[in-house]
Amino acid sequence: MARLLSAHKGSVLAIVVLQLMQTTANLLLPTLNAAIIDDGIIAGNTGEILHLGGWMAGIAAVQVLTAIAAGYLGSVVAMDIGGQLREELFTKVRSFSSQEVGVFGAHSLVTRATNDVVQIQNLAVLVFAMLIAAPAIFIGGIALAVHQDAALSWIVVAVIPVLTVIMTVIVRRLIPLYREGQSLLDRISRVLREQIIGANVIRGFVRQDHEIRRFDEANKDLTRNNLHSALLVAGMMPMIMLVVNLSSVCVVWFGGHRIDSGEMRLGALTAFIAYILQILIAIMMAMYVFMTAPRASACAERIREVLDTQPAIADPAAGAAPGKAAPANTSPGNAVEFRNVSFAYPGAEAPVLDGLTFTAAPGTTTAIIGATGSGKTTLLNLLPRFLDATAGEISIGGRNVRALTLDALRNLFALVPQQAYLFSGTVAENLRVGAPAAGDQDLWQALTAAQAADFVRDLPLGLDAHVSQGGTNFSGGERQRLCIARALLKNAPVYLFDDSFSALDYGTDVRLRAAIEPLLRSATVLIVAERVATVADAGLILVLEDGRLVAQGTHSELMASSPSYREIAASQLVLEETP
Template sequence: MGRLLKGHGWHLAAIVLLQLVQAAANLLLPTVNAAIIDDGIVAGNTGVISRLGVLMAGIAAVQAGAAIGAGYLGAVTAMGMGRRLRAEIFSSIQSLSSQEVARFGAQSLATRATNDTQQIQAFAVLVFTMLIAGPAMGLGGIVLALQQDVGLSAVVIVVVPLLLLIMSLIVRRLVPLYRQGQDLLDKAGGILREQIIGAGVIRSFVRQEHEIGRFARANSSLTANNLQSALLVAAMLPLIMLVVNLSSVAVVWFGGQRIQSGQMNIGALTAFISYIMQILLAIMMAMYVLMTAPRAAACAERITAVLDTEPSVRESAGPPAHTLHAAPAGWPAASAQPGTLEFRGVGFSYPGAEAPVLSGISFTAMPGTTTAIVGSTGSGKSTLLNLIPRFLDSTEGEIRLDGVNIKELPLDTLRGAMSIVPQHSHLFSGTIADNLRMAAPDASDEELWAVLEKAQTMRFMRDLPLGLATPVGQGGTTLSGGQRQRLCMARALLRTAPLYLFDDSFSALDYDTDTRLRQALDAELASATVIVVAERVSAVEGAHLILVLDGGRIVAQGTHHGLLETSRTYREIAESQLALDGPL
């Protein structure tokens, strides 16, 4: 909490002071009012009425100013806290590996960073505007009520515990409902996200009614949960007002009897009623805070679960300035050629899995060569590639880049030494230029056009009247799959790196574009280390080394023509695509 409120110390001090001033002013008003009645109206002294009336107006003005000031500073502080909390959640999410993201779910993480944070922020606003003023008014009201008339204060002794009991029973029921409600909101949001992304699939299989029903069931569960919590909240205020009104009747009834017997003045009764109202107002302020507290607590638990998650891929403890080719004292010296990638008995298993995804992977990729990875679906190709930038961490063996274990390198250094084209061609909302400059923020327009030409995008780029300023929808939905792949390829080429990773980056291209693109890449990346994961045999024919994966193991390796002669697995893959004839 301290780090979230960093820089707001004087805000908090001012809020406490203003709330104390507000509470003091509220408590003074009934006393002045009682003096006006007893010493002014009853005694017929107009001078007293005038003086005390001016004083009362001044106190009211101070009270209003303090309330406005506390409210403003409370809102500013709560917004600042929310901003820092969102930033921490975002930073934590960015540090999570693919495993942790999959465990939480993308929709749940988005809800925690937005809706959950908003609930905590709303709770903070109430706390910063009522936390001090409410208790101060309540305690001060009790003390001053006792000073006015001890006997009549028996009403307070009965009413306050009754009100606290009502609130505690309702809040106790609200806590699990709010926690369940946030989970149901995750579920409904996840279903809606799936249906928006997969709208084409739903329509193509005429499953609209089924999906409407699926969302309706999730929505009904969320509605029922919110209805229960809303009914409890709605019941709280009438119950409290019932107790408040009954207590007011009791005070007037017993107070009238004491005035008639001469044990109490009219002004004292008026002040006592005001103090009772102050006490009950303090309890109602506490009620508003307590109504939001259960939801905020549930949200805080969900956010804490994200912030406390230890990423399976941990940052190296080494100096951030460490580079691959100029290692500081105490770091392993880079003995290999720049861009040399070596796998030594590498394996990977998901926690709790019965069998490893990868096992015993060993090979070396040298600068100026292309290493291709092929295999059937589920053989572990993409997982192997994701181990190199440490999107996942190997559980066995080690991976070395330029002779240095990649787990000893800071993540920024490691990932800065490579350029990656992911399996899913993801583009961000913005322009084409914005998306390309993610790889090189300072790149000129001429450099952008150069990589676009190398990525074989000029055919469709010429048809875009805005050129580089052409807007791109979120996820690249305004472009075809092949266009997205080529733009992602251009983005990767914009960064000059010793190592390039292509994860099935040619699947949406026609054969003519595929051929021309690979020729351009061969020329552009002639001195780099290139790792290619591909489904098409045509995309790996020219590779210097082809690794054939099956069941998470390398079952064969060699060149295209050599593997056709020696590997049944590779030949079966090739035959299915190239219609080769003849026995092995």
């Protein structure tokens, strides 16, 4: 917070000056009012009434203008601080690997970047509104009340500790409630998100009643927490008002006796009452800050957890060694090399990948095949460093992937992920994700190669047709083809196809691979596939089994030498059809 405030030093200083002016005006008004009563009304001096009344009107105008200006500046600074926090959170989350996202959870990261930031903004607005005003009015009010009549000051001495005890007890009970409330908000966000995303699964398994009960339980827990904290806050105000009213009664009672005995003037009594009220108002202003501070503090801790988390995968440190040079037998260009590479998830008993060594040469297609769970997708994710190998070395064109910045490394790849994902917008905007400067002709060429041109032309708006979030208004096969077209537009040196043809029928699969082959002739292509027919023409096929590379070679070589490959082919009823 201090770092964010330092960027607004000028505005904060202006707020302090404006609040000092506002406080001074507040404290002068009761004294002038007392003078009007004693020297004007009681003395019957109309000129003095008009003179002092003019001063009061001018001071009141200053008070209003400074209050408006301070409130405006405070709100601007608070909103700017919130905007900077959201930007820092977004930038930090973008740098997270799947490991960090999994630790926090997507639902919690969304809550921290929205609700938590709003709570800090609310506290900042209150602080800027009362940064100087509350303590200045409190101290100035006590001093001027004593100046008006020192004998009545015992009321102030008695009231302040009572109010302090009330606020301290309630705030100490609010802090754990607010912390628990933010966790419960995370929980209800997670449940709601799961139920929206998995709506079809819930309906398919007729689990609506179970999910309603699950949401109802989370909702009741959050409601119970909010109700408890709201009751504490609501109970604070009547108790404070009781103390305020009792103190006013005491002032009038004892002040009346002092006026009757001639020890106090009537104007002094009215001023004393006004200063007592100002002192209590200052305490109430501080109370609002104390009520908001526990929740904002809990939110700040949650935000700090995110900002202080160092991504497991990051750019190389400045001045770091550029990585090992490629061995003498390394293939030229953008060859992808794995040298004894292993990977294990944190806390896992066994590695997902174990001792992989192979070379994917430019101008050839390297296919990766194996049973479900054999580590095929994990292997591809190691290349752009979505995951980092726990042992061994991966290089591209002779350079260790860890020696490249993440942006430079990932710019080498065009990726078609296993889960075809499209962004909300238009078809053209989705295709231009990898090539922002691509013209419409380039888009149609990529769509034609990806066997997607026909259905895009049939859309009412063509390239300008709307795409829902995730591409849910397209079928699985249409999403896959659009994702393939998006990758083709990037014209990258290395292409990664992660089971990108699984939603296509056999005929479309054959036509698509034939169409993209000339476009990828000079690139290094790695394909993860389940169907042998998809990889049969690859220059190199890698066979994975339980994370180990058990065989590699061409289709005909593997059919002759690899029992694992033959078993996969036989399970797909292609063994007899293969020459």
